[in-house]
Amino acid sequence: MTAINEVTDLTLDGDVAVITLDSPPVNALSAVVRDGLYDAFEQAIVSDAASIVLICAGRTFIAGADISEFGGKRAGKELPEVQAMIEGSTKPVVAAIHGTALGGGLEVALCAHYRIAVPSAKCGLPEVNLGLLPGAGGTQRLPRIVGAQKALEFMTQGTHVPAAACLEMGLVDELAGEGNLLDDAKAFARRIVAEGRPLAKIRDLTDNVDADRSNPGLFDDFRKANARKFRGYAAPESIIQCVEGAVNLPFDEGLANERRLFTELVSGQQSAAMRYVFFAERQVWKIPDVPKDTPVVPVNSVGIIGAGTMGGGIAMNFLNAGIPVTIVEMKQEALDRGLGVVRTNYERSAKRGRFSMEEAERRMAMLTPSLDMNDLAEVDMVIEAVFENMDIKKDVFGKLDGICKPGAVLATNTSYLNIDEIASATSRPESVIGMHFFSPANVMKLLEVVRAEKTSIEVINTAMQIGKRIGKIAVLARVCDGFIGNRMLAQRRDSANAMLDEGAMPWDVDKALFDFGFAMGPFQMSDLAGLDIGWSKETSQPDIRLRDALCELDRRGQKTGAGYYDYDENRVGSPSDVVAGLVAEFAAKGGAEAHEFTSDEIVERLVLPMINEGAKILDEGIAIRPSDIDITWINGYNWPKYRGGPMWYADRYGIPELVAQLEVLQARHGDRWEPAAMLKRMVDEGKTFADFN
Numbered sequence: 001m002t003a004i005n006e007v008t009d010l011t012l013d014g015d016v017a018v019i020t021l022d023s024p025p026v027n028a029l030s031a032v033v034r035d036g037l038y039d040a041f042e043q044a045i046v047s048d049a050a051s052i053v054l055i056c057a058g059r060t061f062i063a064g065a066d067i068s069e070f071g072g073k074r075a076g077k078e079l080p081e082v083q084a085m086i087e088g089s090t091k092p093v094v095a096a097i098h099g100t101a102l103g104g105g106l107e108v109a110l111c112a113h114y115r116i117a118v119p120s121a122k123c124g125l126p127e128v129n130l131g132l133l134p135g136a137g138g139t140q141r142l143p144r145i146v147g148a149q150k151a152l153e154f155m156t157q158g159t160h161v162p163a164a165a166c167l168e169m170g171l172v173d174e175l176a177g178e179g180n181l182l183d184d185a186k187a188f189a190r191r192i193v194a195e196g197r198p199l200a201k202i203r204d205l206t207d208n209v210d211a212d213r214s215n216p217g218l219f220d221d222f223r224k225a226n227a228r229k230f231r232g233y234a235a236p237e238s239i240i241q242c243v244e245g246a247v248n249l250p251f252d253e254g255l256a257n258e259r260r261l262f263t264e265l266v267s268g269q270q271s272a273a274m275r276y277v278f279f280a281e282r283q284v285w286k287i288p289d290v291p292k293d294t295p296v297v298p299v300n301s302v303g304i305i306g307a308g309t310m311g312g313g314i315a316m317n318f319l320n321a322g323i324p325v326t327i328v329e330m331k332q333e334a335l336d337r338g339l340g341v342v343r344t345n346y347e348r349s350a351k352r353g354r355f356s357m358e359e360a361e362r363r364m365a366m367l368t369p370s371l372d373m374n375d376l377a378e379v380d381m382v383i384e385a386v387f388e389n390m391d392i393k394k395d396v397f398g399k400l401d402g403i404c405k406p407g408a409v410l411a412t413n414t415s416y417l418n419i420d421e422i423a424s425a426t427s428r429p430e431s432v433i434g435m436h437f438f439s440p441a442n443v444m445k446l447l448e449v450v451r452a453e454k455t456s457i458e459v460i461n462t463a464m465q466i467g468k469r470i471g472k473i474a475v476l477a478r479v480c481d482g483f484i485g486n487r488m489l490a491q492r493r494d495s496a497n498a499m500l501d502e503g504a505m506p507w508d509v510d511k512a513l514f515d516f517g518f519a520m521g522p523f524q525m526s527d528l529a530g531l532d533i534g535w536s537k538e539t540s541q542p543d544i545r546l547r548d549a550l551c552e553l554d555r556r557g558q559k560t561g562a563g564y565y566d567y568d569e570n571r572v573g574s575p576s577d578v579v580a581g582l583v584a585e586f587a588a589k590g591g592a593e594a595h596e597f598t599s600d601e602i603v604e605r606l607v608l609p610m611i612n613e614g615a616k617i618l619d620e621g622i623a624i625r626p627s628d629i630d631i632t633w634i635n636g637y638n639w640p641k642y643r644g645g646p647m648w649y650a651d652r653y654g655i656p657e658l659v660a661q662l663e664v665l666q667a668r669h670g671d672r673w674e675p676a677a678m679l680k681r682m683v684d685e686g687k688t689f690a691d692f693n
Contacts, residue, residue, distance in 0.1 A: 002043070004019075004036050004039050004040045004043070005032060005035060005036040005039065006032065006036075007021060007022055007023040007032055007033055007036050008020070008021055008022075008033070008036025008037060008039070008040050009022070009040075010040045010043055010044055010047075012047060012048070012049055013186060015048075015049055015050040015051065015190065015193070016049055016050070016051050016052070016053055016186045016189050016190065017044035017047050017049035017051070017052045017053070017091075018052075018053045018055060018182070018186070019037070019040040019041065019044060019052065019053070019054045019055070020055055020056070020057055021033060021036065021037065021054070021055075021056045021057065021062065022056070022057035022058060024058055025058070025059075026058075026059075026060050026062075026063035026064070027056045027057075027058060027060060027061065027062045027063060027105070028062070028063060028064055028065060028066045028067075029062060029064070029065045029066055029079060029104045029105065029108070030066040030069070031066075031069070031074065031075040031076030031077075032076065033062075033066075034076050034077045034078070034079060034081075034082050035076045035077050037054075037082050037085075037086075037108075038077045038081060038082045038085055041082075041085045041086055041089065041093075042085060044089075044091070045085075045089050045090060045091060049091065050091060050190075050193045051091050051092045051093070051094065051189035051190065051192060051193050052089060052091055052092070052093045052094070052189070053093075053094045053096055053182070053185045053186055053189050054086075054093065054094070054095050054096065054108075054109075054112060055096040055181065055182055055185060056096075056098070056099075058099075059099050060098065060099025060100050061095075061096075061097045061098055061099050061100060061101040061105055061109070061121070062101060062102075062104065062105025062106075062108055062109075063099065063100050063101075063102045063103075063105055064102045064103035064104055064105055064126075065079075065103055065104040067130070067275060067278065067279075079104055079107070079108075079136045080136060080137070082108070083107070083108060083111040083136060083137060084111075086108065086111040086112060087111040087112075087113075087201055087203070089113075089199070090199075092113045092114065092189065092192045092193065092197065092199055093111075093112040093113050093114070094112060094113070094114045094115070094116060094185050094188055094189045094192070095108070095109035095112035095114070095115045095116070096116055096117075096176070096181050096182065096184075096185035097109060097115060097116065097117035097118070097121045097123070097163070097172070097181075098117070098118045098120070098121050098181050099120075099121060099122075100121065100122045100123070100124065100160060101117075101121065101122075101123045101124075102123070102124050102125070102126055102160070103124075103125060103126060103127055103134065103138075104134075104136050106123050106124065106125055106134075106138065107125075107134055107136040107137055107138045107141070108136075109123075110137065110138065110141040110142070110145070110202055111137070111141075111202075113192075113198075113199050113200045113201065114173045114174075114188065114189075114192060114197075114200065115171070115172045115173050115174075116172065116173060116174045116175070116176050116181070116184060116185050116188050117163040117166065117167075117172045117175060117176065117181075118163065118175070118176050118177070118178050118179070118180075118181050119162075119163050119164065119175055119178055120163070120178060121162075121163040121166075122160040122161060122162055122163065123160070123161050123163070123166050123171060123172070124154070124158065124159060124160040124161055125138045125142065125154060125155045125158070126158035126159070126160070127155075127158070127235070128155060128156055128157075128158040128233075128235045128236060128239065129158045129274065129278075130271060130274050130275050130278060131233070131234065131235050131265060131268070131270040131271030131272075131273065131274035131275070131642060132235055132262065132265050132266060132271050133155070133235055133238050133239045133242055133258065133261060133262055133265060134155060134239075134258075135258060135259065135262030135266070137203075137255060137258070138155070139151075139155065139239060139242035139243055139245075139246060139254075139258045140203070140242070140245070140246045140251060140254045140255050140258060141202040141203060142154060142155065142171075142246075143208060143209060143212070143243050143246040143247065144202050144203065144205040144206070144208055144209055144246065145169075145170050145171060145202050145205060145208070146169045146170060146171060146208070147208040147211070147212060148208070148209070148212040148218055148219075148243050148246070148247055149212075149218065149222070150169060151243055151246075152219075152222050152239070152240060152243055155239045155243075156226065156230070156236045156239055156240075163175060173188075174188055176188075203251045204251075209246060209247045212247045213247050213248065219240055219243070219244050222240065223237075223240060231517075232517045232640055232642060233270070233642055234265060234268065234270050234642070235265055235270070235271070238261040238262075238264070238265055241257070241261060242254070242257060242258045242261055245257040245258065269642075269652065270642040272644075273641070273642050273643055273644030273645075273648060274641055274642055274644075276627075276630075276644050276645075276648055277630070277631070277634060277641055277644060277645070279627075280627035280628075280630055280631050280645070280693070281473055281631055283625065283627055283628075283693070284473065284474065284475050284476070284627070284628055284631050285464060285468070285474070287460065287461075287464070287476055287624065288624065289457065290457045290460050290461050290464075294457050294458060294460075294461040295458050295461070296458065296461050296462040296465050297380060297381070297407060297408075297409055297458060297459065297462040298380060299323065299380045299381045299409070299462065299466050299469075300323065300324075300380055301323065301324050301325075301326070301378070301379045301380050301381075302315075302318045302323055302324070302325050302326075302379055302380065302381045302382070302383065303325070303326045303327075303328065303375075303376035303379040303381070303382040303383070304325055304326070304327045304328070304382070304383050304385060305327075305328050305373070305376075305382065305383070305384045305385060305386055305396060306327075306328075306329065306384065306385035306386045307327050307328075307329040307334055307335050307337070307338025307339065307369075308334070308338060308385070309341070309439060309440070309441075310385045310413060310437060310439060310441055311327060311338060311385040312327075312338045312339075312341050312342045312345075312441075312442075313437065313439065313440050313441030313442040313443075314383055314385055314413065314437050314441045314442075315327050315342060315367060316342060316345065316346075316363075316441070316442035317437075317441065317442055317470040317471070317472070318470060319342075319363040319364075319366050319367055320363065320442075320470070320471070321469055321470045321471070322366070323366075323469075323470075324366045324367075324368070325366060325367050325368070326368045326369075326370055326375055326376060326379060327339075327367060327368070327369055327370065328370045328371065328372070328373055328375065328376065329369075329370075329371060330371070331371070332371060335369050335370075335371065339367065339369055342364070342367065343360075343364055345442065346360035346363055346364060347360055373399055373400070373403055374403055376400070376403055376404060377403050377404065377405060378405055379404070379408065380408055380409065381408060381409040381411060381462075381466070382400055382404060382408060382409070382410055382411065383411045383412075383413055383435055384396050384397065384400075384410075384411065384412045384413060385413040385437075388414060388415065388416065388417065390417055390418075390421060390422070393412060393414065393417065393422050393425075394421070394422060394424075394425040395425070397410060397412070397422055397423070397425040397426050397432070398425040398426065400426070401425070401426035401427055401428065406428075407431070408431065409431055409433065409459055409462055409463065410426065410428070410431050410432045410433070411432075411433050411434065411435040411463065412432070412433075412434055412435070413434075413435060413436060413437055414434060414436065415436050415482070415483075415486055416481055416482050416483075416486060418479060418481075419432065419433070419434045419450055419452040419479050420452045420453050420454075420479055422452075423452050423453075423454060423455075429452065429453075429454040429455070430454050430455060430456040430459065431455075431456070431459055432452055432454075432455060432459075433449065433450065433451060433452065433455050433459050433460065433463050434448065434449065434450025434451075434452070434477075434479075434483070435447060435448075435449060435450075435463055435467075436448035436449075436450060436483065438636045444635070444636060445471075445472060445473050445635040445636075446472065446473055446475065446485075446631075446632060446635035446636030447467040447472035447473065447474045447475070448474075448475055448477055448483050448484060448485060448632065448636070449463045449464055449467060449474050449475065449476050449477070450476075450477050450478065450479060450483055451476060451477070451478055451479075452479055453479070460476065464476065473631060473635050475623075475628050475631055475632050476624060476628070477622055477623060477628075478620075478621060478622045478623075480617075480620065480622050483622070484617055484622060484623050484628070484629055484632045485632045485633065485636050485637055487613060487617060487622075488610045488613045488614055488617070488629075488633070488646070489610075489637065491609040491610055491612070491613045492522065492606050492607075492609060492610050493522055494609070494672070495605050495606055495609045496509055496521075496522040496523070496605075496606060497546075498605075498669070499597060499602065499605055500546060500583050500586070500587070501586060501587055501590050501592050502587060502592045502595065502597075503583065503584060503587040503592070503595065504583075504597045504602070505575070505579075505580060505583060506521075506523035506564040506565070506579060506583070507523075507564075507565070507575045508597065508602065509521055509522065509523060509597075509602055509606075510522065510523050510524050511599070512597075512599040512600075512602035512603050512606075513602070513603065513606060515599060516603050516607075516640065516643075517639075517640025517642065517643055518638050518639070518640065519638045520638075522606075523563075523564040523565075524564075524565070524573065526547075526557065526563065526564060527557040527558050527563035527564055527565055527567075527573065528557065528558055529557065530556055530557045530558075530559060531547055531550055531551055531555070531556045531557050531563050531564075532551050532556045532557075535547065535548065535551050540552060546582060546583065546586050549582055549586075550563060550564070550579070550582070553578070555578070555579075558571045558573075562576065562578075564576070564579055565579070566578075604661065605665075607646065607649065608658065608661065608662060608665070608673075609672075609673070610633075610646050611646050611647065611649070611650045611653075611658065612662060612673075612675060612676050612679065613676075614626070614629045614646055614647055614650075615676035615678040615679045615682075616676045616677075616678070617629065618678060618692065619676065619677060619678040625692060625693050626647035626648075626689035626690075626692050626693055627645070627647070627648075627693045629645065629646065629647050630644060630645020630646065630647050630648050631645065633645050633646055647689040648689070648690075650689055651688040651689050651690055655679060655682050655683055655687070655688055655689075656683050658675075658679065659675045659679050659680060659683050662674070662675040662679070663675060
């Protein structure tokens with residue numbers, strides 16, 4: 001064995017040269033890795049070996065580029081130099097894949113003449129998730145081996161494709177035995193030489209691109225089919241243009257086109273934002289006063305109180321992870337209805353091919369219905385998902401205190417209420433924690449974990465780790481009204497309503513936020529949820545509040561066919577003359593200075609109060625980091641990922657400019673716009689939110 005450098009070895013096994021890369025944790029293509037590979041292949045090519053195998057130590061093949069190098073000064077060999085060395089080898093090169101071959105790792109494997117993988121391996125070009133495209137020939141080689149349509153899907157979805165599917169599409173040439181990759185790869189390499197197989201270069205393949213050239217509508221059809229999914233994102237369109245180049249241009253011209261488009265993306269704001277999000281999602285798990293080795297409560301069974309929309313959705317998360325659930329309701333009818341919804345969801349997924357009907361039944365079999373809270377006596381964790389009322393929740397927790405075994409985690413799904421007060425209903429406040437799921441709970445990625453004053457660090461760690469186990473992104477918060485997300489949402493809602501008082505139309509406000517990148521605006525959201533949530537006839541003031549006036553007219557949202565919008569039979573909304581008249585009437589009555597709002601002004605009026613409140617949340621220690629606030633909003637409230645989150649956006653806006661604009665709005669509209677103390681300090685100290693991450 002010859003050590004090429006600290007991460008790369010070259011071994012001669014008879015007539016096969018084996019290059020082994022060992023750069024934990026994921027063999028990313030850092031400068032030292034690129035240099036090691038280049039030098040190893042250079043030596044292997046001139047050795048006595050007849051063929052070369054590239055294999056990686058550890059848990060994976062090369063799992064991508066070193067993202068920390070993006071946008072900075074690079075050292076060592078460039079990746080295209082390494083690829084040229086591999087592809088130009090005078091001896092057949094076999095890439096032996098286990099774990100994942102992702103991004104630049106797969107692009108390296110595509111320069112080998114042949115590829116072999118264990119059945120558990122996966123391949124992918126997920127650069128789109130970082131606002132990028134595969135920039136080392138992936139957009140040019142992949143269409144030549146799998147065809148343009150599959151290549152487009154592969155790259156714009158950014159998914160990890162199992163080895164069996166890779167074999168079927170020709171991306172992998174052979175499957176090795178699980179656990180026997182090196183021996184099988186060497187045997188494959190020897191067979192290639194014995195059979196006199198050619199040095200197969202993907203760049204020289206033409207059959208697929210020739211066929212795709214005869215289908216000129218392929219690319220526009222793909223754009224139209226994915227228009228909604230790609231809305232606002234730059235990378236998918238750049239990927240499409242690269243694949244068009246692969247089909248219509250000579251290989252080297254297509255490669256130059258790919259490099260140009262990659263350079264534009266990597267230097268742009270969208271990719272900077274999405275790379276920031278990538279690291280921020282890994283940062284949320286780090287809690288300063290909860291060390292990594294903090295014990296957890298073993299959670300092998302869960303109880304859920306409430307079988308409504310939230311309770312059923314929460315249950316599905318645990319069932320999906322193989323954790324048995326006992327779900328409790330007060331009445332049989334409500335219990336049956338809740339179980340019916342869960343079953344329907346699973347059957348729908350099975351019909352769509354996400355898993356088998358047998359798997360759906362297996363998951364349902366782990367769900368035990370009950371009308372008796374005493375059936376929760378032995379579960380490891382209980383999550384309460386009942387009506388958002390303090391008295392009801394305290395009553396539930398008082399009962400759980402007498403039922404649940406010592407050490408069980410007692411969690412509440414409250415979205416606003418004071419968890420310290422809920423915990424006071426028990427004799428074990430150290431076991432009480434908030435686990436705020438977002439609707440639909442079986443779909444939304446965010447889990448707000450809320451630590452109360454007396455919650456133990458073991459229970460905090462348990463809630464965070466169980467969040468990871470059920471596939472959530474968990475963000476830790478402290479207790480306040482609305483925690484992180486809903487507290488900021490309240491400010492946006494108040495500002496949206498204030499604009500209506502100045503004569504702005506709901507659909508103009510919604511469109512500005514939609515164009516900014518959200519799925520819907522505040523008034524569309526209100527119509528979807530129902531305007532009568534929290535409304536009652538007894539306390540209604542239709543002469544003072546627009547929402548009350550709409551509810552009095554039975555305009556309560558989509559469910560009644562009218563709210564801020566008029567709805568057709570398919571619940572498609574359109575601007576309402578009735579609402580336009582009411583808005584004008586209320587604006588005149590309120591004496592506010594009515595004016596036309598530009599889209600930029602609307603976005604500013606909606607986003608600035610969120611940032612201002614975010615600064616207060618940080619200053620009060622409710623959130624650990626600005627990036628935690630951003631992850632909350634991206635995963636729980638549909639903030640566009642390519643804008644990095646509200647606090648990241650604030651840094652791009654400029655903290656001095658933000659404070660100055662808040663002061664202008666304060667002078668016009670009152671002290672609710674006063675800049676947060678933290679923002680003023682940041683201006684004085686020349687800091688940005690990035691400094692606090």
